[in-house]
Amino acid sequence: MKIFVVDAFADAVFQGNPAAVCLLDRPRDARWMQAVAAEMNLSETVFVDRSAPADSPAGMGLRWFTPTGEVDLCGHATLAAAHVLWEREGEDARRPLRFATRSGVLTAERGEDGISLDFPAEPAEEAEVPDGLPEALGAKPVWMGRNRFDYLAELTDEREVAELRPDFAALRAFPVRGIIVTARGRGEHDFVSRFFAPRHGVDEDPVTGSAHCCLGPFWSARLGRRRLTGYQCSPRGGRVRVTTRGDRVGLDGRAVIFMSGELHEREER
The missing domain is CATH 3.10.310.10 (Diaminopimelate Epimerase; Chain A, domain 1)
Structure with missing residues (x-):
């Protein structure tokens, strides 16, 4: 094969x-x-x-x-x-x-x-911050949500997202596929994100298309635009262009x- x-x-x-x-x-x-x-x-x-x-x-x-x-x-x-x-x-x-x-x-x-x-599209609904999540992430979310797969945690700014050093063993205890962290971007990127899924054997995923099915609707509602550019600021890094279309999302x-x-x-x- x-x-x-x-x-x-x-x-x-x-x-x-x-x-x-x-x-x-x-x-x-x-x-x-x-x-x-x-x-x-x-x-x-x-x-x-x-x-x-x-x-x-x-x-x-x-x-x-x-x-x-x-x-x-x-x-x-x-x-x-x-x-x-x-x-x-x-x-x-x-x-x-x-x-x-x-x-x-x-x-x-x-x-x-x-x-x-x-x-x-996989939009997140607002939720309470789970006990122990801020300590496991090393940051306190300013907004917290959840969809059928993941938690979504909005942080204060791009720098806070980039500098996160999570406790992966502690994150493994949360009953979700993964944890998306995000903040509004600066310059050419409308928003930034990172994605942690230690429960599924992936401490940090470099660029996560399916997470943008959640991030697209989230940032489209806040920024008032359907077409956005996201940057996943993992060590490898990658850019995803997102277009929100009602219950569907385009990922380019x-x-x-x-x-x-x-x-x-x-x-x-």
Whole structure:
């Protein structure tokens, strides 16, 4: 089977968020996919099932796995998969790709400035600050919310977000996929963010597309604009352009293939 490592939401290698993209030769069970994801040990490994053509109503199958479990939504690995299919697998770049996922049918289109993903909006509702969260983060939120996946914590300013040094062991105790921290940006970025998911084996995710399904509606309501640019200020860093469209969100970015190879299956002994 072909397998790739792709830097997503990146303009060059060693930027953005690396994802493994595995093109399945036949349907595989979740146990096998989880073992491959653990072996790759990246924040996400995406498995592409091409038994259905990309332009069918259902679309190709996509499943996403962290090193420790399957997740319902992932932006950077979807971007990576679309890039591989267009650049290496001969899919027609003039036609959108359709993916059947645990979050419904998602689409990817080739644009003038990269790849545009159509994802569900995941707005956060205001919530009480959980006991122990400020201590675990090392900062006190000025606003707190939660959606079906994550906590969203707004901090005072961009510098506070960038300088956070969380206690990952303490964050692991909170019953959410991850914790998004954000603040209004300065200069070319409308907002900044970071994303911590130690409960799923990812202490800090470099650039998190699905978190922007929450950040887009949040900052669109505050800034009064549908089109925004976010910067995830992790050590690798990455830019995500977000367009809020009611109950959908557009995520735009670029990707670069870092590595390609073959996955050799061996019988278990």
